[in-house]
Amino acid sequence: MNVLVTGGAGYIGSHTCVALLEAGHSVVIADNFSNSRRDTVERIERLGGRSVKLVEGDVADERTVRELFEQNAIDGVIHFAGLKSVPESVAQPLRYYRNNVFSTVLLAAACIEHGVGKFVFSSSATVYGSNDVPYREEMELRTPTSPYGSTKLASERILTETAASAPGFAVTLLRYFNPIGAHPSGLIGDDPNGVPNNLMPYITRVARGKLEKLKVYGNDYPTPDGTGVRDYIHVCDLAEGHIAALEHARPGTQVYNLGSGSGVSVLELVEAFERVNGVKIPYEFAPRRPGDLPAYYADASRAERELGWSAKRGVDEMVRDAWNFERNL
Ligand SMILES: NC(=O)c1ccc[n+]([C@@H]2O[C@H](COP(=O)([O-])OP(=O)(O)OC[C@H]3O[C@@H](n4cnc5c(N)ncnc54)[C@H](O)[C@@H]3O)[C@@H](O)[C@H]2O)c1
Structure with a gap:
């Protein structure tokens, strides 16, 4: 597959790009480097043993998204690009909605227009709100406690409703728990700007x-x-979960927790x-x-049952x- 990875230079995106290359897929990265560095792309290529196509741009911008789909034969999308600071989202909700939700609308619309059938979305355990543990995918979701959480819930709904309206469109919502760790090479990892929230x-x-x-x-x-x-998961396990999700995509909406359990x-x-x-x-x-x-x-049993994926690293x-x-x- 030729996979469009938005936010592919970021923490989780970069590890997933390496895993995609290792699994034999081709990668187009779209990133505006608002929270990542350009040299990460070279490191991804080094680790994955092949080159990727880089498009520097904002995926909440209509023209950028149109050109991405017109100029590349895309088979699937993994949408990581997003702002992720809870306190920042409280201070700047509109920036978060524009960046995180508008990008989802534009990318989903472009998929439908260009017949791209697979869409994997970076959601978060935050959509469960305050709920009983362990969190299970079928639980009723509670109102998120921050605008950041609301952007994830809104994106989940937009994608679910789009999949229900478009036969053949396969949406996979991946609810991440707490990714930590780094690629064992030490070349890519989590290097947030400013004082870390995590x-x-x-x-x-x-x-x-x-x-x-x-x-x-x-x-x-x-x-x-x-x-x-918290439920910590090695970022390389998380990356592998995306490959399993892409390879098992099926029409409609599937939801999986990616955590250690x-x-x-x-x-x-x-x-x-x-x-x-x-x-x-x-x-x-x-x-x-x-x-x-x-x-x-x-509760990470659904991903194990249906995707054959589970977290391996302790x-x-x-x-x-x-x-x-x-x-x-
Ligand atoms: N890290 C976590 O703990 C965690 C947990 C749950 C969900 N998530 C979600 O996973 C995704 C990836 O998280 P991460 O930890 O890798 O974050 P990150 O900030 O390292 O990566 C996000 C990448 O997206 C890029 N980006 C942001 N907005 C963009 C835009 N409009 N256009 C193009 N590029 C843009 C950034 O430059 C960055 O490279 C995010 O959507 C985040 O909300 C992360």
Whole structure:
């Protein structure tokens, strides 16, 4: 397949492009580099052993999307391009809706117009809202707690309704849990701009001395050690989940959780990082952050049953690869 990967230079996109090349697919990356670097594309080519086509542009821009589809024979789309900071989305909701939702509308419309039958979308566990654990795909979704979450829910609905109206259009909604880690080469990984919102890049920057101390938000949650529990998944496992989703695409809408299926607390992750990498992580407790949930993790059995995919890499591998990437920067 010739796969259009929007946001292909980003954290999850870059690992997925490598996995696509390794699986024998061709890749067209569309990225505006708003949260990534151009040299990542060369690294993808190095790791994947083949070249990719790069289109620098904004996929929330109608003309860019039209030209992408007119100038490339695309068989499938993986739509990663999106803004992903929860606090930023609260401050700038319209920017988030324009970027994340408008891009989905334009790309879906272009697929229908050009007869592109496969669309894989980067959704998030955030669409479950505050729900019982483990999260299962068939659960009723709760109102998201941020504009970021609302853009994911809106995009899911737009794609589901489009698939229902267009015979042959295959939509796969992938609800990611918490991707961490990096490619074992250390060439690509998570390198967010500014102070990280996510735990793992925060830890690696503390380990490197770029930040002084880790802030652990909340130590009085009803969890075994009082800190928040999340479902961490190695980014290379997540990338492989996209290949499985593309290869099993079928008309209508399919929904899959991509997670490990088990919960790990903040302190357990810090302990694993220290043990595996032999580096101390100074930390202090801070008040809970509004909107953060005590604990959530996936029921990942549907993806295993229907896609033949499950997460293979454990927490030790995740923290090792994250640190290897940080030291390589
Ligand atoms: N990382 C996570 O924890 C996580 C969890 C759940 C869902 N997701 C979703 O997965 C997707 C990828 O996340 P990521 O962690 O790789 O983020 P990322 O910021 O590293 O990658 C996103 C990429 O999209 C590009 N981009 C953004 N808006 C664009 C636009 N309008 N046109 C072209 N390119 C654009 C950015 O430059 C970047 O390269 C996002 O949609 C995100 O919401 C991420």
